[in-house]
Amino acid sequence: xxxxxxxxxxxxxxEKEAVTLDCTYDTSDPSYGxxxxxxxxxxxxxFLIYQGSYDQQNATEGRYSLNFQKARKxxxxxxxxxxxxxxxxxxxxxxxxxxxxxxxxxxxxxxxxVKA
Amino acid sequence: xxxxxxxPATLVQPVGSPLSLECTVEGTSNPxxxxxxxxxxxxxxxxFYSVGIGQISSEVPQNLSASRPQDWQFILSxxxxxxxxxxxxxxxxxxxxxxxxxxxxxxxxxx
Numbered sequence: 001x002x003x004x005x006x007x008x009x010x011x012x013x014x015e016k017e018a019v020t021l022d023c024t025y026d027t028s029d030p031s032y033g034x035x036x037x038x039x040x041x042x043x044x045x046x047f048l049i050y051q052g053s054y055d056q057q058n059a060t061e062g063r064y065s066l067n068f069q070k071a072r073k074x075x076x077x078x079x080x081x082x083x084x085x086x087x088x089x090x091x092x093x094x095x096x097x098x099x100x101x102x103x104x105x106x107x108x109x110x111x112x113x114v115k116a
Numbered sequence: 117x118x119x120x121x122x123x124p125a126t127l128v129q130p131v132g133s134p135l136s137l138e139c140t141v142e143g144t145s146n147p148x149x150x151x152x153x154x155x156x157x158x159x160x161x162x163x164f165y166s167v168g169i170g171q172i173s174s175e176v177p178q179n180l181s182a183s184r185p186q187d188w189q190f191i192l193s194x195x196x197x198x199x200x201x202x203x204x205x206x207x208x209x210x211x212x213x214x215x216x217x218x219x220x221x222x223x224x225x226x227x
Binding site for chain 2 (some may be wrong): 004006035037043044045046050081090093095097102103104105106107108109110
């Protein structure tokens with residue numbers, strides 16, 4: 001069964017520094033997609049970045065990059081130059097192709113606190 | 117551009133009362149639609165997803181049900197709410213295998 005694990009309930013980072021949020025996953029499907037979402041205190045879920053299992057390059061979107069290590073089944077999110085507005089919950093998620101590509105499961109999340 | 121709306125934003129219901137949460141999507145055709153529930157401080161649990169009108173897949177057996185009467189409309193219902201139904205309900209849509217786009221969420225408190 002597919003599974004997403006985020007082992008860091010909370011993380012602190014100093015403003016302007018980089019931070020890595022961990023995510024490991026478990027799947028037997030060779031074709032899958034990995035996503036990261038941000039949830040501010042308002043509750044909305046915001047898509048940040050996507051990595052496909054066959055992508056050769058690590059995904060990057062502005063200050064966000066995904067450190068994809070397929071053999072280790074990890075997909076860590078790196079946020080560079082942290083800003084106060086980055087304080088939020090961050091969720092790692094996975095979608096497997098063998099479910100018709102329609103089911104996305106989420107990890108428990110990591111709460112990030114950015115300190116001024 | 118595509119937009120997604122869900123309502124009501126908050127509601128407080130007594131145990132045993134019915135529930136209806138509605139979600140609508142505009143600006144896209146034949147989207148995949150989803151209902152997720154988030155318990156306080158927890159991750160998202162997939163409840164239902166739909167790939168077309170009248171097509172509903174249930175992920176978690178419970179006293180909730182979902183319906184998709186129109187391509188752009190997704191409804192979450194219950195005939196009798198339980199205390200354990202309290203949570204933050206999120207509707208989302210996607211095109212194909214793409215990322216999910218979420219609504220604003222509905223916070224349900226069952227007393």
